[in-house]
Amino acid sequence: MRNRRTRLLAAPLLTMLCVLAFAGPAQASGESVGACMAEHLEELVDQHDGDLHHVLHDEHVQDELEKCFEAPNPILPETTEIIWGGAAFLILFVVMVKKGFPAVKGAMDARAEKIRSDLDAADQAKADALAVQADYEARLADAKSEASRLIDEARGAADQVKADLMMRHEAEMADQRERAAVEIESARAQAIADLRAEVAEIALGAAERVVQSSLDAEVQGRLIDAYIDEVTGSNG
């Protein structure tokens, strides 16, 4: 920052010093009137074999010397300047047309083309990325719907399995209940038969002891049944 500020201050200062230092040369070092006259005089004296007196009284000499007071016309261009200026411009134009301009323009066009192609490539890449993104999104949506369908199916299957299991379970339970009932009934019938036989035997023994007599088989049977019925009726 400080360096930058120093440079900023140095630039105008340097410019001012340069302007001051070189202000003098802004004035052209044109030939002075005195030098012009001296040069003409020297030439004329040489032409007149060194006779200065003769030269000074010659009218043509005075006309010649008066030309030194005539300032050159500042508007009219000098032929040499036209020649060199025109040649300079012509040379520059040829160099520019043949080399400089095509090189710079070529570099600019190449850069513009590179930027354009890079932008096209970027657009293409963006379009590709968007297409890939759309593809992924579509696939994701498909996957989601597939997952949802699978979940629904699984849920349905589970419900079905559950219902089947429940149904089978209930059937088994009913079967077991039925079997149990049959077994109970069978056990009950067996128990009754056993009990009847036991009671018949006990009753027969008791009757024998009570009556101490022998009864025929028919009477015994009748007595036993009557007793069992009585016992059953009192238990039921």
Place this chain on the structure above:
Amino acid sequence: MNVLALEFPPVSHLFSWPDIFFSDTAYAINKTSLIYLAAVVITATIFLLAGRNTGSLVPAGIQHVAESGVTFIEESVVMETIGEEGKKFVPFLTTMFFFILFSNIFEVIPGIQFPANSRMAIPITLALVVWVIYNFVGVRSQGLGGYLKNSLFPPGVPVALYLIVTPIELVSTFVVRPFSLAIRLWANMVAGHLLLVTFAVLTQTLWSNGYVGAVAPFSMLVMMTGFEILVSVLQAFIFTILTAVYIGGSLHPAH
């Protein structure tokens, strides 16, 4: 020349320079010619160096200068005044712009301090080249009859006014244009050079008569130096854009 105790050099001595090389020959080189040659070297160097550096995506330094110049001439001058078909003139106009600019800018270069275009040689030469080009372009694109008709009898003007308009157009288009173009550039550079010399002489004189008095003219000298940089660029631009306008006018007759 002594004005109010100031030793002001004769005006002719501010613009007329002695020969440096090949004295007293038709191809003598003086300071003005050297500046023209320097302008060629500087412009050619900038473009040749800029053209070599083609790799970087962002132009910098000298490449930036050259490319900015080309873009400026193409977009701000040619496209604005001629249009798409004027692009073939971009190399010529770019060359002209830089050549005039560097010939002018030596006005403020320490040690040289002379605008080469304050001599009439290049302004008038270039103006005549421009005159030939725009007339040639006009004849080629519209035919001799069409070009003269459109130049001298602008469409849309009431017939009676042609009595006034046609002579004006004749003088304006075919006679005055090259001179106005040349004199505009030349006179601006002459005036700028005289201003700088005036303030430099004032500063020099007042500095030797007590330092304080030199502050004001020296401040003006610094300011005018900056101003003349602007004038140098502006005059190069004006010469170039007027050339483009003239060529555009020859390519597209007035509607």
